[in-house]
Amino acid sequence: MMQTDIKKLKWHRLLYSFLKRFVLFAAGWLALLGGLQMGDIWFVILFLAASSAISMYTVPPGQWVLRPLAVARFFPYFLLTALRGGWDVARRVFYRTVPIDPAFITVENDWDPRKTLILVWIISLLPGTASAVIHQNTIIVHVLDKKLPVDEEIQELKRRINDMFVVDKV
Template sequence: MKLLLLAGLWLVLTNGNAEAWGFGLAVVALVWVISVRLFPPGEYRLQPLQLPRFLGWFLARSLVAGWDVSRRLLAPTLEIAPGERQVALALPEGSPRWLLANLLSLMPGTLSVEVQGQALLLHCLDTRQDVHADVAEAERRVARLFGLELRPKEDPWPWHWS
């Protein structure tokens, strides 16, 4: 599947130019070998039918968050309270958790700092917002994308940094 996606990407990048396939076959094969070595197949698989719904949610959420960050930073009084928040994770280790951490870093206003065990440390632009609810919603979306049931969360760090 990954090989087909890489070949499709090459097709798009070369505007379907048939002459580019001589070099393209070598590039696609090399990128595929490297990607399999760096990111070996895991036990979790994306549910392709969930992908459009997930991407729609991600795009809408990114636009709303981007607008909020812009509004805050351009306001006459800087309406931010930066800091870190720890969040217990319900997603299993591996691809789902990796995707969640990177997804949250792509959202305006949050940056994943560290994943340690069952916890995620986030840097937030405004710690007064309900970060836990936003992360829980993102976790539900990622779980649905992988076809997973979320397990109950535990408090991974009995001490609290905030």
């Protein structure tokens, strides 16, 4: 089980984590700024140090739950899914010949509430879906056409979301 109390961690692990975060935040700052600007470097260093220290308390070392490469792989899938979903809605609004046979389907949610929340947020972007709501241990999805393979798309989405999360070691 992971430790959650930052005071119980060894100083070298804290320092290593602080330095990694500082470098990550500095790289983000450089990327957003478009290069090194030396005008207010002391303010920037102070801001980066404060951001790194605050992040140590909000997400202690060893508590990060997402795999960065899996998140990067998920991003294009997410964009494509959002575009497909938007196109599907536009077709249904502007072309009356697109079939509409609404129904509700029930999907089992994950034991991890973070995964369930991400799933529900993204389900409504899938083509053929209108909305989703969490109800006890299930997710109820309003589909626009029950003949569409929405359930299969939701299972694929669940797999991709699961891939993004680090597996807890018990």
